[in-house]
Amino acid sequence: MTDTVSLQEIYAPIQNDLREVENILRSVINVDYVKLAELLDYSLSEGGKRIRPALVLLSGKFYHYDLRTLLPMAVAVELLHTATLIHDDAIDNSFVRRGRPTVNATWDNDKAILLGDYLFAKAEEFTARTENVRVIRLCAETLQIITSGELNQAFNAFNLNQSFEDYINRISSKTASLITATTESGAILSHAPEASIQILKSYGYNVGVAFQIIDDILDYAGTEEELGKPVGSDLIQGTLTLPAMLLLQKYPHGNPVKDYFSNPEKREKINEAIDMIRNSNIVEECYKIAFIYREKACLDLHNLPDKASRRSLYDLADFVVKRRI
């Protein structure tokens, strides 16, 4: 797995423009109200991989690369993503993300709710700057799909009766929908022909599903240092993800996931489940499924114009399934 191309290389065709995204994000922090500025600074300046803005720009590279619309869109998806993370952390009572205390931990849930709301509105403002009604509607619909997926997850906490299809539907909503919106909007804003929009949309969707499967694998197979949060966080919340599902299939009786879900006091069952998953071929099986989505993502990319950003999309799909963070 050492032959993975680095993010820096993948981002090469859009390097300068991504820097401009950072500048615009920093400008968002500059508000008069000091307390709000502090909250914004805390949540926006930290970084992250910026995969979503990169995907808007890379997807916009095939036809008319118009930064007047692509830059605000790239900023909008990062703001939207940040807002959903802040609300997620408040909902999950998570105290650490990317190795730092969350907004709800540093301030409280109330501030996290309001900051998330503010960022949703800011995202909407940046989306509106594209003056493209199709992408504005796309973003609005995407946020509905995301929250609907999050609601589904919340209502199904500690529910053992979930199928593989339920799982894929849920991660499609809560994660893949936004990544789909990044590639789709990049294509729309660059006036791509409809067939190319569909290719990039499908790329985004499949990369998004693969991305979340890897996230769910790392939650068991990663280290706390890599994850920047405790291992097994999903299970602690009662969220059934692919590795735990496969563990339930393999060991229908005397299963630690079952034991924990029926009695969340039994915290020792978490580590038991983590160990069982690590000492089985479950992680490998999950990777296989993620690889299938990576393949699907790239299936039709060859029909796009032969530009540097096409190579980047192949490499990014690969990066997503091989990443450790």
Added chain:
Amino acid sequence: MTDTVSLQEIYAPIQNDLREVENILRSVINVDYVKLAELLDYSLSEGGKRIRPALVLLSGKFYHYDLRTLLPMAVAVELLHTATLIHDDAIDNSFVRRGRPTVNATWDNDKAILLGDYLFAKAEEFTARTENVRVIRLCAETLQIITSGELNQAFNAFNLNQSFEDYINRISSKTASLITATTESGAILSHAPEASIQILKSYGYNVGVAFQIIDDILDYAGTEEELGKPVGSDLIQGTLTLPAMLLLQKYPHGNPVKDYFSNPEKREKINEAIDMIRNSNIVEECYKIAFIYREKACLDLHNLPDKASRRSLYDLADFVVKRRI
């Protein structure tokens, strides 16, 4: 105060179209995911006075009354309003609103956060249906102003050092901004000349401030039955509103608001403050200030075309300051 025109009479020029707003709101409830449908039904079907959609429609009546854009806008502002109430209740830990258990009381805070997010997105979708980038940006900016005002309120909980100006700024943000957006968007979407847009915008702002001052008065002077929630709720949350501010001014020493803010265990101080406010001329003074905003709201309305909806706007400004609910 018995000569106030009823809401039904005020809404007469737009009666049928308001019914259509209700129909569209009902259609929002129809989603496949049953749990989400339940949440939407609970929060949207209950009613309320629908002042915000009415203001969009009434403000749109002076020039080109185009329901293809005004109806989605009217729906959007009601959705936005509902979303902010749901998040407010979660933040304030309020268990009753309009005489009914809140979403956070009936489900929990997590569902309230996600439902609010969904409704923000739905509002954005309806705003996008206007295909008017100016109102789309206006809505996005309005939500930023609202959340910024709410943050201000949250950060200033139990803070005694707040000026009248701080108070007006805060209620301008958290309440008047959305009402301003209703009249402004109605004007924009009906292709009103810029001068008329400004008249309607100013009307919305001043009615909005008056509306919130009355809300803050009723929180002390109303009955639990009228309010549909406990009397003195603002004070309980540590929110300093106009009546409590005037009480602090009048009795700088041995003041129950001061006592309660310095020690929120002393819940008996709440009733003491309520009694003192009721048994003074504070309520009357607050009404006087609200009346000034009503006057300001109506100052330039005579420059608008002489239509039935102009009479409605005068009457609505009057209704707002005389309402008991």
